[in-house]
Amino acid sequence: MSTLGTKIDASDHAANILRIEGLAMPIGMFAMTSVVTGVWWHFAGKVPAPYLYGWLIYMAATILILVTANLFVTYRKPPIEDYVGFWGPVGKALNFAMVLGAIASIWILMPAADIALRHVLITVYMGFVITNLMIHAEGARALSTVTIFGVFGSLAVFLLLHPMRYDYALIGFLVLMAVTMMKLQQIFRISTRDAIAARVVSERTRVQLDTALADVIAERDTKTRFLESASHDLRQPLQAARMFADQTQRRLPGPQHDKAVESLHWALDAADQSLTQILEHLRLDAGEVKPNSRVFAIGPLIAHMAEYNEPHSRLSNSDIIAVPSGLRVLADPALVERAIGNFIGNAIRHANASRILIGARHHEARVRIWVIDDGVGIPGRDRDIIFDHYVQGSNHGDEIRGGFGLGLATVVHLAKLMNGTAGLDKRWKNGSAFWLELPAGTD
Numbered sequence: 463m464s465t466l467g468t469k470i471d472a473s474d475h476a477a478n479i480l481r482i483e484g485l486a487m488p489i490g491m492f493a494m495t496s497v498v499t500g501v502w503w504h505f506a507g508k509v510p511a512p513y514l515y516g517w518l519i520y521m522a523a524t525i526l527i528l529v530t531a532n533l534f535v536t537y538r539k540p541p542i543e544d545y546v547g548f549w550g551p552v553g554k555a556l557n558f559a560m561v562l563g564a565i566a567s568i569w570i571l572m573p574a575a576d577i578a579l580r581h582v583l584i585t586v587y588m589g590f591v592i593t594n595l596m597i598h599a600e601g602a603r604a605l606s607t608v609t610i611f612g613v614f615g616s617l618a619v620f621l622l623l624h625p626m627r628y629d630y631a632l633i634g635f636l637v638l639m640a641v642t643m644m645k646l647q648q649i650f651r652i653s654t655r656d657a658i659a660a661r662v663v664s665e666r667t668r669v670q671l672d673t674a675l676a677d678v679i680a681e682r683d684t685k686t687r688f689l690e691s692a693s694h695d696l697r698q699p700l701q702a703a704r705m706f707a708d709q710t711q712r713r714l715p716g717p718q719h720d721k722a723v724e725s726l727h728w729a730l731d732a733a734d735q736s737l738t739q740i741l742e743h744l745r746l747d748a749g750e751v752k753p754n755s756r757v758f759a760i761g762p763l764i765a766h767m768a769e770y771n772e773p774h775s776r777l778s779n780s781d782i783i784a785v786p787s788g789l790r791v792l793a794d795p796a797l798v799e800r801a802i803g804n805f806i807g808n809a810i811r812h813a814n815a816s817r818i819l820i821g822a823r824h825h826e827a828r829v830r831i832w833v834i835d836d837g838v839g840i841p842g843r844d845r846d847i848i849f850d851h852y853v854q855g856s857n858h859g860d861e862i863r864g865g866f867g868l869g870l871a872t873v874v875h876l877a878k879l880m881n882g883t884a885g886l887d888k889r890w891k892n893g894s895a896f897w898l899e900l901p902a903g904t905d
Contacts, residue, residue, distance in 0.1 A: 494560065495525055497586055500869050517570050521563045528556050530675050554605055557594070561609045564590055574601060577626050584632065587613050588639065595647055606647050614640040694843070707737040742800070742868070745877050753879045755796040757903035758820045761787040763795060763802075768820055771806045775818060780835075784819030786887045790903035793830045793880040798831070799819060801876045801884070803868040805833035805896045813837025815893060828882075836893040845888050849874050873898065 498521050505514055531552060563644055578645045595608045614636045621629040745751050768784035775782045809818045815837030820832045840848055877884040877898055887895040
């Protein structure tokens with residue numbers, strides 16, 4: 463492929479070749495225009511008019527079409543698919559027409575040239591071959607080969623048929639030049655291919671470095687937000703707990719005292735949830751959590767989670783309902799408890815719901831565990847980002863929110879560890895419906 467050993471995408475490779483040809487094409491067209499003008503100036507009256515003007519019209523038309531196509535591609539900048547699929551083949555066809563014109567000119571112009579003008583024409587033909595070789599070093603190897611053998615071969619044959627002084631030496635020189643040009647073609651092809659490969663590698667490396675830098679910046683900003691959130695969200699419930707503790711020490715009327723005690727529980731619960739989320743996030747981020755998956759019945763776990771969270775739900779005037787299930791899953795029971803616990807905790811603290819339903823159903827060849835509430839729901843603007851890190855829904859039913867917006871992101875991470883997924887049913891109305899999907903268990 464190349465000395466760099468790099469595999470280049472075919473479309474990128476073709477695009478770079480066409481861009482290189484597009485840069486060199488104006489030089490070649492300017493040179494050919496000058497040559498055609500010079501031919502008309504020197505050979506008018508020396509070559510039969512039908513041959514001379516027929517050839518001049520043919521070359522002028524070919525050059526005009528090439529100029530028009532080149533200008534169109536330069537200024538309109540068509541998509542790369544059009545470059546490769548249409549303009550590339552059109553350019554090669556026009557250049558092949560130019561090569562045929564050059565070969566024809568040998569038999570039209572050379573008979574009318576004296577020895578000095580022959581040598582000038584041979585020099586021009588050599589320049590044409592070199593220019594063509596440079597333009598199509600990589601993109602049209604067959605065209606370059608036809609140019610070398612067509613032009614030099616025609617010159618050699620003409621000199622053999624119409625020899626003049628030193629022509630045999632010129633024939634040997636032309637044969638040597640043809641061999642040299644073939645070698646140069648190979649060198650140009652390898653050099654062009656390596657240059658394109660290096661450019662592609664450089665571009666991809668730059669993109670990778672930009673991506674890596676963006677990831678580093680994002681990670682830095684994430685850690686900064688984490689520290690700011692930790693400082694704020696831990697301070698808030700602890701300050702509230704201190705205030706409610708002071709109120710409980712005062713001799714307040716019964717209802718006010720009970721309210722202070724309840725608020726103290728809320729504040730301490732928020733601080734506990736915040737600390738738990740910090741520890742879970744740090745362990746997950748460090749890759750220390752490893753699943754110990756096995757097949758187990760999901761029904762008892764659902765019943766246990768409902769019973770465990772029932773005291774907290776009573777404080778928020780919510781009823782937890784566990785739907786019996788005989789389904790089995792392949793997962794880590796402890797991680798499933800943590801994930802479902804996060805769903806239930808969010809419903810208790812934030813949903814302002816009167817009922818929270820926990821159940822499981824088959825979903826294709828897997829099992830979905832649902833936590834559904836009839837609370838305030840998730841606003842439409844939050845639904846696509848609710849599982850992102852440090853995102854808390856804008857609808858919440860508690861005065862002390864607690865947490866860092868890591869609970870649902872943690873659920874997603876835990877689900878991935880168990881070859882599962884997690885999500886929100888966006889179609890659900892009058893509340894919210896979160897689910898954890900896990901592989902179905904088979905004995």
